[in-house]
Amino acid sequence: MAGRIKNVTDIRLDVEFAEDFRTQKIMRKFGAEGALGLIFLMCYCAKHYPSDSGYFPVNFDEEDLLFACKVQLDRTDYVQMLLDLEIIGKNKDRFYICEWDEMQPWASEARARSEKAKKAAAARWKKEGKQKDKKKKVPSEQPEIKPDAHAMPEHESGNTENMPEADSGNAPSPTPTLYVNTPYSPPEGEEVVEAFCELLPDLPKPEVLTDPLRRKIRKCKCEGGPPEKGIEWWRWYFSLVKEYPRLLGEGESGWKASIPWLVEPGNMAKVLGGGFQSREQMEVNEFTSSFSQGMSEEEYARKLAVGDG
Structure with missing residues (x-):
């Protein structure tokens, strides 16, 4: 069994979860504890085995399943009901959650995202290492060449000397910027765009992850929010954007924020x-405005005191 993947911190719960006939059957027999058990089980799977298609380890037995559901350990009838309703299954002595990959696509792709990030980081390390070694190589004792005042300046294909070291200020830093160890965003922007599209589906989606956008994402400082400064910070930031109607196109102009706009430092x-x-805040201001117009302070305070309106 592969090691735990740590880039999954939430699950998706269908808004029809409580109305599903299977949930209704479980609640009729086991009460609210039975429905919560399903949610606890999905959280447990997402935390420990997100990319195993819902499968638990071979040694994960019935008691472990009840423990993950936080249901009394003697309620074997609870496990049997989950099997009968095809919420969970059992294949060669291994329990699994049915249709896990379809219900939890973000969690199921966690290992692939992790491997992609590792490969990108390794490639960047290799590239930056070569650049660092190249900068260390200094030509030994070259004969001084006096410039010919009548010679034409040569282009890049000529034999002119390289630019001095001081002029290479745009070269990438030899220190790798792997996001799990620094206060910056992930080195690749695909995860950030994916989180943007997932959490803000009604905002304009970028057609292409351009190099300028990728550079802006890399340079963004992840200030405030959760202590994790990688993709979890970006997910928190986009969740914060959901709280502002004006950014979601609910203003008079209908303008909607885009991801290039959201990553600009000033914005x-x-x-x-x-x-x-x-x-x-908008609801409070609207309430205050509607009841305060044309009233004295005493009348308005009196209406609030009696709950009028």
Whole structure:
């Protein structure tokens, strides 16, 4: 069994979960504890075995299943009901959650994302290592060549000397910027765009992850929010954007924020600094405005005190 993958922190729960006939049957027999057991089981699988198609280890027995569901360990009838309703299955003594990959696509692809990030980091290490070694190589005792005042300047294909070291300020840093060890975004922007499309599906989706956009994502400083400064910070940031109706196109102009706009430092500072009214603030302001117009302070306070309106 592969080691635990640590880039999954949530699961998807269908809004019809409580209305599903299987959930209804479980609740009639086991109460709310039975429905919560299903959610606890999915959380357990996403935390420990997200990319194993819902399968638990061979030694994961019935008691372990009840423990993961946080149901009394003597309720074997609970496990049997999950099997009968095809919520879970058993294949060659291994329990599994049915249709896991379809229900939890983000979790199921966790290992692939992790491997992709490792390969990208390894390639960057190799590239930056070569650049570092190249910079260390200094030509030994070359004869001084006096410039010919009448010679034409040569282009890159000529034999002119390289630019001095001081002019290579745009060369990449020899220190790798792997996001799990630094306060910056992931080195590759695909995960950030994927999180943007998942959490903000109604906003304009980028057709192509361009190099300028990729560079902006890499340069963004992940300030505030969760202590994790990788993809989890970006997911938190996009969740914060969901709280501001104006960014979602609910303003008078209908304008919607795009991911290039959201990663601009000035715009990001506005979002993080409370530069936009949240949905709750707008509702409070609307309530205050509708009841305060044309009233004295005493009348308005009196209406609030008696709960009028």
